[in-house]
Amino acid sequence: MxxxxxxxxxxxxxxxxxxxxxxxxxxxxxxxxxxxxxxxxxxxxxxxxxxxxxxxxxxxxxxxxxxxxxxxxxxxxxxxxxxxxxxxxxxxxxxxxxxxxxxxxxxxxxxxxxxxxxxxxxxxxxxxxxxxxxxxxxxxxxxxxxxxxxxxxxMEMTNNILLIVLIGAVSTILLSFFITRSMVQPLHKLTREIKKIQARRFSEVQLIPARGEIAEVSNSVYSMAQELDRFHEIQRQFLQNASHELKTPLMSIQGYAEGIRDGVFVDAAAEKGFDVIVEETNRLKHIVTEIILLAKLEGEENLFDPSWHSATDLVTRTIERLHPLQLQHNVTISVRPTKTNDVVYVDEGKFLQALLNIIGNALRHAKDQITIEIKSGKRQLQIEVQDDGEGIAEELLPHLFHRFVKGKNGDVGLGLAISRAIIERSHGCLQAENGRLHGAIFRITLPLYPQPENSRTPE
CATH class of the missing domain: 3.30.450 (Beta-Lactamase)
Known part of the structure; x- marks a missing residue:
């Protein structure tokens, strides 16, 4: 029934x-x-x-x-x-x-x-x-x-009352039948849409019009289907991009290895082939390491060991590590620290890696100048990294933090995805947009917590 x-x-x-x-x-x-x-x-x-x-x-x-x-x-x-x-x-x-x-x-x-x-x-x-x-x-x-x-x-009054109550009961039951029907019909339709999700036909799921709590369920099911469809598409693109990224160095390694084995490359050519094999092997190792790290960031719970750190100190240390790349690109980096509290609760090593990816990406695309501004509010701290480059292509902007998505002068396409995973696991968020005049802006937002009295911020 x-x-x-x-x-x-x-x-x-x-x-x-x-x-x-x-x-x-x-x-x-x-x-x-x-x-x-x-x-x-x-x-x-x-x-x-x-x-x-x-x-x-x-x-x-x-x-x-x-x-x-x-x-x-x-x-x-x-x-x-x-x-x-x-x-x-x-x-x-x-x-x-x-x-x-x-x-x-x-x-x-x-x-x-x-x-x-x-x-x-x-x-x-x-x-x-x-x-x-x-x-x-x-x-x-x-x-x-x-x-x-x-x-x-x-008896006459009782009969009249019973007649009136009976008429009212029949009317109420009929009204209840139609009201219940109007409530249950969206549930039947939702069941059909959920079966589409079960069959992985996410793009075919439709929004069922309803009211009240059923409308909330309908919106949730529709949003879930859209998110699953997007995730399914990302996974498909990830497999395609990953296979492409891995296939290119493997083909180079295979080609030079077979050439050396068959005597096609000898002497200096063989030496060059060995160098290419080592270089491509290191590249493969780098790609696999980043894929494993990204999987750990999205799956493992006890991967982070957070502590109290100064945001200005973390940015300064990141710039010091990127100094050779800064000299190579001849770009000036200016830091505008906040005058108030800038202490955040993050994993030092992981957060430094996120900053290295974000500021390193800005160095590759900047022309002359990078500005890093640290702004502190009552509950949140923001780190804005702005370069004076060409900015981010509009068609690339919605997918910028997906895996293996890279723009001009990009490396593997995993750096920004890793940075976003690290920042989100630190209870913050990472956003990107184009500046009003030029360049791109990467904005890191982190929550500010009261620092315990017995804790000491590293210098």
């Missing part, structure tokens, strides 16, 4: 249970409530007539009886018994056949049930009000209404 029908069935069963309990309670308390209301009505009308008769001193046999009949006009049968002194019947609406039974009941002070206002006369129950007349306990006004009529009223 589908979730649509299960929800509707559960709601219908719950509604039936509530209706059953409500009907039972209504049926139990409705008669008591009607009896109490009838008693109050008889009591109010009787006292009103008695007070009126006491004030006007009207005669009971004529004006009083007419007034009493007018007062007791109602849609229910009301019996009247007006007794004078010595239980003389002054007026009654009872048939003569029932009068003796009432007098006997009055004589016995009535056979009382659970409710003292209910009298049993013969085989019928009555709601009875017994009031003293003219402040004389021997003169009584007895008003009685049969309970049978109240029971009929209760």
């Amino acid at each position: 589908s979730i649509h029908f299960r929800i509707t069935l559960m709601f219908a069963l719950l509604l039936c249970l509530v209706m059953g309990v409500s009907a039972f309670l209504i049926n139990s308390f409705l008669l008591d409530n009607l009896i109490e209301q009838q008693k109050n009505e008889l009591n109010l009308k009787g006292r009103f007539w008695i007070e009126k008769m006491n004030e006007s001193n009207a005669k009971i046999e004529t004006e009083g009886v007419a007034e009493l009949e007018k007062l007791l006009v109602s849609n229910r049968k009301i019996e009247v018994l007006l007794l004078g002194k010595k239980k003389k019947v002054l007026y009654t609406s009872l048939p003569s056949s029932n009068l003796n039974g009432w007098m006997d009941a009055l004589e016995r002070k009535a056979e009382k049930r659970q409710n003292r206002n209910i009298w049993m006369v013969g085989s019928d129950d009555y709601v009875v009000v017994n009031l003293p007349f003219k402040n004389d306990e021997k003169q009584r006004l007895i008003l009685a209404s049969p309970v049978r009529g109240l029971k009929d009223t209760r």
Whole structure:
């Protein structure tokens, strides 16, 4: 059974249970409530007539009886018994056949049930009000209404209530059916889209329109499919680029090795071939080392050993290591340190490697000048590296930090990917953009933490 029908069935069963309990309670308390209301009505009308008769001193046999009949006009049968002194019947609406039974009941002070206002006369129950007349306990006004009529009223009201509740229940169940259907349909569609993800058809996944929490799930599924599609494409490009990067030096090594083996290269040519083999072997070793490092950075948890370091000191040490490359390209590097706190919590060796890749990339593309600015805020520290080169090609910018993506004068295409992995594992982020006038800007953002008092920043 589908979730649509299960929800509707559960709601219908719950509604039936509530209706059953409500009907039972209504049926139990409705008669008591009607009896109490009838008693109050008889009591109010009787006292009103008695007070009126006491004030006007009207005669009971004529004006009083007419007034009493007018007062007791109602849609229910009301019996009247007006007794004078010595239980003389002054007026009654009872048939003569029932009068003796009432007098006997009055004589016995009535056979009382659970409710003292209910009298049993013969085989019928009555709601009875017994009031003293003219402040004389021997003169009584007895008003009685049969309970049978109240029971009929209760049944009629109960049936009407049940009919209304039944109509409301059917309407509610139908409404619940359509509301549940509108909620479940997006889930069915989402199931189909998730099966596409299971089949790795990420590009075919569509955004399912929905509302509320289901809309959040739909957006998450769609975003996940897009991210998986992008990741799948990156993996495919990675394999293509990796195979290309590895194939080129391997072909050179194979060619010179076979040439030397077959005697094609001898003497100086053989020596040159050996040099090429060693050079390409070192290049292969460098590529494999960087691939292994990138895999470790993205997978292993205990690879980092962070400590407190000055960002300015780390940048200065990076520039010192790149001094030969700086002289080779004849580029000036200027550093603008911050005047406030610049202490970051990073792995020294890994972060230096990230800075070497970023600043080394700037050196290869700069014309004359590189500016490194360190800016410190309340919670974050930024290191901006800007060169005055040609900038980054717009089509390359979205993929700049992917594996084996390299621009002009690039090496292997893993340096920036490694730098981003290191910085992200340090709880920071690395961004790149083109400057307003010229060159490229690489921006490293790192969180600033309160430095413990017992820790010491390396000089």
